[in-house]
Amino acid sequence: MLAIKKNANLKSYNTFGLSVNATELAECSSLDDLIEVINLLNTDPKPYLVIGGGSNLxxxxxxxxxxxxxxxxxxEIIEExxxxxxxxxxxxEEWDDLVAYCVMNNYYGLENLSYIPGNVGASPVQNxxxxxxxxKDCIEIVNGVFIKDGKLFTMNNVDCKFDYRYSVFKGELKNKVIVSSVVFKLxxxxxxxxxxxxxxxxVMKKGTADLQTLRExxxxxxxSKLPEPSEMGNAGSFFKNPIIQRSKFEELIxxxxxxxxxxxxDDLVKIPAGWLIDTSGWKGKSIGGAAVHEKQALVLINKNNALAQDIINLSNTIISDIRNRFQISLEPEVNII
Structure with missing residues (x-):
């Protein structure tokens, strides 16, 4: 049965721990619930947003x-x-629960993605x-439903148009579909x-190179690098690693x-955003209640009851500084709503 909460507080639905409200919140525990909420939207149109674990918002x-x-x-295993x-x-499903299941059963492919926060449904969206x-290296099929008419869809890996931190779900299908399940080939x-x-x-220090050791x-x-959201609000890596032209890289190096x-x-080089921010002296610096984590410059944290605008101001200031120093434009990986 579809449950809809009115004037719902979203503090526990975003890993920054920001206390904001939504007019309504629908918890959809089945495909039937998804179709029901889509029918409601079609009879009573209103702004909507699909969220997962809130780790990228x-x-x-x-x-x-x-x-x-x-x-x-x-x-579940559907074929082998x-x-x-x-x-x-x-x-x-919690993303890391899936990774733990695969490693425990000696299925290879997802182990390097251990301990990433969020839900399975968000994994293909963000790649x-x-x-x-x-x-994308392991996704075979993405299943879901179109919000416009409630029709089910099944997309293969090619259909998803995966790229660096990108998929069709962030492009032409953004806010047009809801992912219900994902099939992984391991x-x-x-x-x-x-x-x-x-x-x-x-791994070499531990002497055993196997799936469990790699995961651990x-x-x-x-x-060691990332604070627990339950202890210090954050969304993991706040910025994408910029990819620049080889000619620009040759100048910078x-x-x-x-x-x-x-x-x-031959033409493109990826530069770690964390290095750019760290080299520019941002570790530990703050604006309002928001700060750059002392151990990982790529992470912005809710240090002292930050307002959303504190985090946005800190992000914008860092972006401006990196552009001035390196002529590189950083892009947030986090979706600002």
Missing amino acids: LFSKDFKGLIIHPTIKGI DDNHVWIKAGAG IGAYGVEV KKSAKLNLSYGPVKEE TIIDIRK KVFPQMPHYIIS
């Missing part, structure tokens, strides 16, 4: 409309052969990634991805020879 003010929160659960297994997970892996045996230097170093290592690294970088192609 910054509410700038109260939301005058309907928040749709899919909470569909379930993790000698080399692969296909796992279907509900949009409302989440970490430590040399993006979720391997039963594979070589671990240790391409990210610090991960490889820590990544969790340890993330915990002459001035900043220590600049870390990752070659994307």
Whole structure:
């Protein structure tokens, strides 16, 4: 049965811990609930927003409309052969619960994405990634429903138009669909991805290079860098790592020879946003109740009962400073509503 709350406080629905309200909040625990809420929207049109775990959101003010929160659960094997297994997970499953399940059962592919906050339904939207892996590498199918008419859809990997922190769900289908479940194709045996230097170093120190050790290592690294949202409100990495032209990189590396970088192609180079911000002296600095985390410059935190505008002002000031220093434009990874 679809439950709709009136004048709902969203503090527990966003990892920044901002106390904002929504006119209405619909908890959808089944596909039938999603279709019901879509029918309600079509008979009584109003502004709406679909949210997952709230780990990639910054509410700038109260939301005058309907928040749709899919909470569909379930993790099941729907197919397997000698080399692969296909796992279907509900949009409302905690992302790291899915990763833990896969690692426990020796299914390879998602282990480098351990301990990323949020829900399964948001993973294809954002094309989440970490430590040399993006979720697009394992997504086979995305299932959901069109908001316009309540029709179901099934999209394959190509249909999703994945790119760096991007998918069709952030482009032409933004605010037009709701993801209900995702099917992942995982391997039963594979070589671990240790391409990210610090991960490889820590795994080698432990002496055993297996799925569980890699997962534990990544969790340890993330915990050492990223504050727990329950203790200090944050949305993880606030900025995307900028990708710049090779010609621009060649100019910068002459001035900043220590600049870390990752070659994307003959023409493109990725620069770590955290390094840019750290090098510019932003660690620990604050504006109002918002601050840059002391251990990870890529993370903005709700340090002292921050207002949304404090976080936005801090973000804008950092963006301006990086542009002036490096002629590089940072983009927020967080969605500002």
